[in-house]
Amino acid sequence: MMTLFALLVVGYVAGKLGYLGGDFDRQLSRLVINITCPALILSSAMNGELPDRQYILPLLGISVITYVLLTGVAFWLPRYLTRRQEEEGTVGFAIMFGNVGFMGYPVVASLFGHQAVFYAAVLNVINTFAVFTVGTMLITGKNEVEGAHFQKKVLYSTPMLAAYLTMAIVALRIDNIPEVISQPLTMLGDITVPAALLIIGSSMSQLSPRALLGNRTVYIATVMRLVVVPLALFFLFKAIGFSEMVNHINTVVIAMPVATYGTILCLRHGKDATLMTEVTFITTLFSMVTIPLLVLLFP
Numbered sequence: 001m002m003t004l005f006a007l008l009v010v011g012y013v014a015g016k017l018g019y020l021g022g023d024f025d026r027q028l029s030r031l032v033i034n035i036t037c038p039a040l041i042l043s044s045a046m047n048g049e050l051p052d053r054q055y056i057l058p059l060l061g062i063s064v065i066t067y068v069l070l071t072g073v074a075f076w077l078p079r080y081l082t083r084r085q086e087e088e089g090t091v092g093f094a095i096m097f098g099n100v101g102f103m104g105y106p107v108v109a110s111l112f113g114h115q116a117v118f119y120a121a122v123l124n125v126i127n128t129f130a131v132f133t134v135g136t137m138l139i140t141g142k143n144e145v146e147g148a149h150f151q152k153k154v155l156y157s158t159p160m161l162a163a164y165l166t167m168a169i170v171a172l173r174i175d176n177i178p179e180v181i182s183q184p185l186t187m188l189g190d191i192t193v194p195a196a197l198l199i200i201g202s203s204m205s206q207l208s209p210r211a212l213l214g215n216r217t218v219y220i221a222t223v224m225r226l227v228v229v230p231l232a233l234f235f236l237f238k239a240i241g242f243s244e245m246v247n248h249i250n251t252v253v254i255a256m257p258v259a260t261y262g263t264i265l266c267l268r269h270g271k272d273a274t275l276m277t278e279v280t281f282i283t284t285l286f287s288m289v290t291i292p293l294l295v296l297l298f299p
Helices: 002-017 022-043 053-080 085-096 100-112 116-131 134-140 148-155 158-171 179-189 192-205 209-213 216-240 244-254 261-268 274-295
Strands: none
Touching: 002 100, 002 192, 002 274, 022 100, 022 116, 022 158, 022 179, 022 192, 053 085, 053 116, 053 134, 053 158, 053 216, 053 244, 085 134, 085 216, 085 261, 085 274, 100 116, 100 192, 100 244, 100 274, 116 134, 116 158, 116 244, 134 261, 192 274, 216 244, 216 274, 244 274, 261 274
């Protein structure tokens, strides 16, 4: 985590010095999401031994249960956590959605090895669907999902297609992929971790000093996102009897800081993104401490 934090610091300094930021960050984000991240997912099934296909259905199952439970929490709990009704959707989104694509993959790869990126990608299938359905409802405060065409497009975006294809490779035990394909994908995928962390660091450098301090609502949402939710789900799924591998990876993914999609959705729907930006920063900062502490629970 200190290694990942060091890259965040480099991104922050580079943003302050003008090397990163603005259009460059947006273009680099597009590169990461649409090219290097899918390559990382695909390469997780192309280096040595294939990931274990027996985990695919349990991972999908635990992810569905996770987001069904979190949907109820995200709509019910925020009314007790903030005094302002207009902040309830933002708080609910912050509690429900972690930054799987930008932070989850690097952390899972660091903790469980490169192959585990595949398992995180399986979990992210349900996460992505929930972000653009339930997440949109939370941000807009409406009881119907807007932009159905956009959501459908997201489900067939390059990261999702890479996840589907990787699941097929693992399920069918295709282990003879030529190096002329696997090696370029691996090299592209290796760009994802440093690039994603540099982007996050750069985005933090654009925040005002006040936003860096947060407020009562921000810190309550931070404790829920980084501590209460992952611990509750960890012990719940341990009691249910999910395998350690599945439960551990799901717990780490759920323990990520607030998803950057939150800010994007706020801007897209004309909502004030100030609170979302603040809680994204604070959770990212504190996750450098909470994630290593959480992993101490794992045998």
